[in-house]
Amino acid sequence: MARLKRRSLLGALAALPMLTTLAGPAAAQDRIVIGEINSYTRLPAFTEPYKKGWQLGLEEINAGGGIKGQEIEVISRDDTGDPATAIRIAEEMISKDEATMIFGTFLSNIGLAVSDFSKQNKTLFLASEPLSDAIVWSNGNRYTYRLRPSTHMQAAMLAEEAAKLDAVRWATVAPNYAYGRDAVAAFKAELTRLRPDVEFVEEQWPPVFKIDAGSTVRALEAAKPDAIYNVTFAGDLAKFVREGSIRMLFEDRPVVSLLSGEPEYLLPLGDETPDGWIVTGYPGTDIETEAHQAFAQAYIDRWGEPPMTGSIVGYNSMLSIKALLEKAESLETEDLLAAMEGLEVPSSPTGPFRFRAADHQATMGAYVGRTALVDGTPKMVDWVYAHGADYLPSEAEAAKMRPAE
C-alpha cells in the first residue's frame, strides 16, 4: 500500500510541469493581447534595439489612453532561432493567451513558418523584420503582412545608384542562403534593366557567419571587377572589410553594399569603416524631420542610447498596430484583415507609409547614402530617403506573383 502511494506521488511529481499549461488564464476583457515572437537569444545585436523600439511605442500608446479605452498588452517570447519553437509559441499565444494577432520575427525561415501557421490558423501576422521576398510574394497569404522594406526593394534602391557608376564589370559576394541569393538576383535583374551593358564576372557565396574572408577577397580580386556588390553583414562584413582593405580590394573600386549603413552593422566597423560605399541603412539621429526628432529624443530619454534600425522597425510595428486597431471594427480576424487592406500609417519617424492591399507589403522605405568616418564615428552621409513605393512592382504585377487563394 505504502509503495503504491509512493508511486502515485512520483507520478504526480512528474506531471507537475504540465500543471502550468493546464490553468489557462482567463483573458482579461479590458485589454487587447498581442503576441510577439523574435530571436532574442539568437540575434541579440539586432533584436534588442527592436524590442526597445516596440516597447517605447507600446508605452506611448498605453500612456495616451490605449485604443478605444483598452490597453494593449504584448506577450513577448524568444523563438530561440528555431522555426519549430516559433510555431509552438504561436500556438500557445493563440490557444492559451487568446492573442488577437501576432507580430515580430527576424529570420526569414521563421517568418515563413509563422506566416504559414497564421494561414492555417486564420490569424493575422505582421512580419516586422524578415526581408525575404517570399513572405509577400511567392509564399504570400491572406493573413500575413510585412513591414520592413524587402530584399527586393533595398536591392532595387542600390541598383539605381549603381547604374549611375561607370562600372561595367561587376562581382558579387553574398552569404549562401535565401536572403543572399534573393539579394543578388534582385540586384542583377534591376541593374541589367537599367544598364544593359553591365556584365557580372564573379560571384562568391561564403557560408553565413563563417566567411573565409581572405580566400573570398582574393577570388574577387582575381576577377578584376570594376565594382563590387556586397550582401554580407554583421561579423562577416567586418571580416570582409578587414581582409579586403588590407589586400587593397577596394582601391579605386566602388562598392555597393546592402544594409551596411544600418548602425547595427556599421558601428562595429569603428575606424575601419570604408569610405564612400553606397549603402542602404539608417542615419539615426541625423534625420531632422520633426517626427523623427521627437521619436529619437523619446527613445534616448527612455533607453539612454540612440535608436538603431531595429528600434525604428519595432516602433513602426507598434504604430502600424495602433493604426490597425483604431481602424478595425472589432478584434475578429476578418475585421482586422479588412482594416489591414491599404492601411495608412499617417505619421511615423520615417514618414507616412501604407500596407498595399495587393501584396501586403508596407511602403516603408529605407535610407540610401554613403559610408564615411565623421569625427571618428562611422556614419551615413549624403543620404536620401528612398520611398518604398517607388521600388515595388505595381500592385497588379505584384498580385500576379502571389499564389492563388
Add this chain to the structure above:
Amino acid sequence: MSFYFAQLLTGLANASSLFLIACGLSIIFGVTRIVNFAHGSLFMLGAYIAYSVVTRLDAGVFGFWFGMLAAALAVGLVGLAMEFLILRRLYRAPELFQLVATFGLVLVIQDVALAIWGAADLLGPRAPGLARAVRIFGEPIPQYDLALIGIGPLVLAGIWLLFHRTRWGILVRAATQDRDMVGALGVNQNWLFSAAFFLGAALAGLGGALQIPREAVSLQMDLNVIAEAFVVVVIGGMGSVAGAFVAAVLISVLNAFAVLVFPQISIVLPFVVMAVVLVLRPHGLFGKPGSGHGAPGEPEAPLRHMSGRGRMALAALVLAMLASPAVAGDFTLILLVDLLVAMLFAASLHFLMGVGGMVSFGHAAFFGIGAYGAALAVKTLGLGMGGAMLAGPLAGALGALVFGWFCVRLSGVYLAMLTLAAAQIVWGITFQWQDVTGGDDGILGVWPAPWASSDTAYFYLAAAICLGGIWALRRVVHSPFGYLLRGGRDSPVRAEAIGLDLRRHQWAGFTLAGTLAGLAGTVFAFSKGSVFPDVLGIAQSVDGLIMVLLGGIHALAGPLLGAGVFVLIEDWVSRLDFWRFIFGAIILAVVLLAPDGLAGGLERLRRLLRRTTGGGAAR
C-alpha cells in the same frame, strides 16, 4: 603562378588559426576522454578577454601580445575551474556523459558573455606592427597572416617538446594509451587531468585571442567553430596533435582553392573531407585503433523485464496521457505532441547508442529525412497525409540503410563523427538544392488531413504512432535480435567468435533506428506544418543526444525521461530572461546529482526510499 602561391598562403594562415582552436580539444580528449562541447565557448571567451585587455591597455606591441597571453592564461583557469568543480565528479559516469555537462556550460557561458560584453559585435584592433600587407611576387599578403603561419607550427613544436621532452608529457602520453596502468603505477590521475584541461583550455583561449585582428568578436563564435574543431581533430585522429595540424592544413588549403572554382562548397567541405578520410581510414589520419572511445564506464547491468507493478504504473501513465484531452487545454496537447515526438526520436537514438553501442552525433539526419520525405510526398508527389506518413519513415530507412553501411565499419567517436558528416552533407544538399527542397525557405503547408487537423485528433494520431514506435523498440530490445545487438556492444570479439555476423546486425539495427527517427520526423512535420533544414541540423542531433544521456543510457526508460524533462524545462524556462543560463544551470545540477542519468538517479532514490521505509523486505 604568384596568384596561386598567395592563395596557398591565405589557406595556410587559416590552417594555423584552425589548428590553434582544435589542438586543445585534441589534447583534452586524448587525456581525459571528455568530448568537450564547451571548447567553442572557451575559444569565444579567449577572444572576448583578449579584446578587453588589449583595448583597455592600449599599449602597442607589448600590450597586444601581453593581451594574447593573458587571455590564454585566464581561459586556462576557467577550464581548470570547469574540470575541478564539475567534470572531475563525472569521470566514473557512462561513456560520453560528460558531454551533457559541457553542453550545460555552453549555455551558461553564452549568457554570461552576453551579460558582460553586450550583444553588439566588437571589432578589436589589428596587431600593432603587423597591420599592413607586404607584397610577395607582387601579391599583397597581410603581415598578420604571415605571423599566423609561423605561430601555428611554433605551437605545434612547443606541444611536441612538452609531450616528448618533459616527464609530465611522458605521463600524459602514457595516460592517453592506458589510463589504468598509469594509475596503477602510482601517478595521480586527477592532477594529470587537471593539467591537461588547463593546457587545452589555454590553447583554445589563445586561438580565440589570436582571431581578434581577423574578425569581430561576437556571440556566435562559440557555435561557429565547434563543429569544425571536432572535424579537424577527428580527421587527424583523436588525441594526435600533429594529426590535427595536418587536418587543419588539408581543410583550409582545399577551401582556399575550392572557392575559386565552386564557391558554394564551403558550406560542407570540411564534412565531405572528413567523410572521405573516415571511410578510407577508420581511425583518422594518425589515430590508433581504440583512440576513439570515451572513458570506459562501469560495465552495464543486463536489462531486466519490467515487473508487473512497473507495467501497471506505465499503463497508468499512458492512460493518463491519453485521457488528458478531457481536462487539458489545446496548448497542452500541442506541447504533448512535441513531447511524444521528442520521446520517439530519443528512443530511436537510445536504441542505436544504448542498445547497439553505436554513438551518433548526427541522428537528426534521419529525423530530417523523414520530415522532408513526408513534406515532399505531400508537395511534390501530391500524396495525402496517409501516404506521406508511410513515405517519411521509408525515406528515413533508406537514408539509414545507405549511411549505416559506411558507419557500422567504424566505432566510438569516429562512428559518431561519420554520422555527423552524413547529417551535415544531407543538410548541405537540402540547403542548396532550392528547386526541390526550397533551400532554407523550406517547404510550407504540410498540414494534417482535415479529419486529423483538430488539436485533439492530431494528438491521438501522434500518440498512437509515437507510443506504438516506442513499444515496438522495446519489443525489439527484448527479442533475440536485441540480445544479439547488446552482446555485440559489450563484446564484439566474443560475438564474432560464436559465429554472429555482427556488422550485418548492426547495420540492421542502424536502419531500424533511422526508420523510427524518420517516423518521429514525419509526425513532427505534420504538427508544425512546415519543414526547414534546421531539422537536419547539428542542434537537433545534439538535443537528441542530450535527452538520451541526461535520461540515462543504461535504462530503456532513460530516453523517455530525458526527452520529457528536456522539452518541458525548455518550454518553461525560455519564457524567462537569461533563460540559457538557468537552463544550463539546471542541466549542471541534474548532472551533478545524478551522474548516471535521470533513470539511474530515480532508481537510487527509489531504493533509498524503500530502505528507509523498510519496504524492501516485501520482495
